Amino acid sequence: MKIIIASSYFLLTSCATIFTGTTQKIVVQSVPDGATVSVDGMQYGQTPMDLKISRTVFSDKTLIVELDGYKTEMFILPKKFNYVSILNFFNWLGWGIDVISGAVVKYDRDYIMLNMKSNQLNSYNLHELNKNDLGYYILPEESNSFEIVDKKNNMKLVFTE
Incomplete structure (x- = not known):
């Protein structure tokens, strides 16, 4: 019986990290296509694209979408609690790993669609x-x-x- 309890303690360690990972795919599209997508100053590509971004608890991620002739769109990716973390129960080691890895949160959106606004008058x-x-x-x-x-x-x- 002690072996089962000890095994389950370690099997349920860092549940969110194991089950949902520490990165998240966000689909980014724009009208028109071809806008440059940057996160925290690092360019990731052009729309339409699948953006694979690491989760983090302690800092926000700023998404910037730019296209010549259009206004630059900038916003902070909203986060929410990742309920899979609850599987850690009273396992403080699991909670700690999920917090450090960022798996205890997830980004609120999996899809971002931007209608770029022209900056020409x-x-x-x-x-x-x-x-x-x-x-x-x-x-x-x-x-x-x-x-x-x-x-x-x-x-x-x-x-x-």
Whole structure:
């Protein structure tokens, strides 16, 4: 009986490390394709891609996606508790190994889809824009970033998100 208890103690050591590993695959896609993906300053490749990233408890991972002509997207990968770690029960050695290896947490997402936003401005000539009944100018298309040029008064107004 003591052998069974001792064996189970060591078999259940670091359950999350054994069952879920210390790395995680995250699929990263963007529209358009071809954006460069970096994590903590290290380039991993271009979208679409399968990003294999190590888990860590004590620091956050910052994901940066860049593409010429588009705004750079940057965010911290959210983490959550890896419930497989509960199999350690009262095994402090197992908990310690899972914490040190990072297996006690996992990233909240397995798939990231980014619609890249253009950083180029739509340009409109003030005197070519239509007005509504209240006298407000009407833009020909919806845009969050644009410029309005008034050539007669040599002025340019820039609106960005």
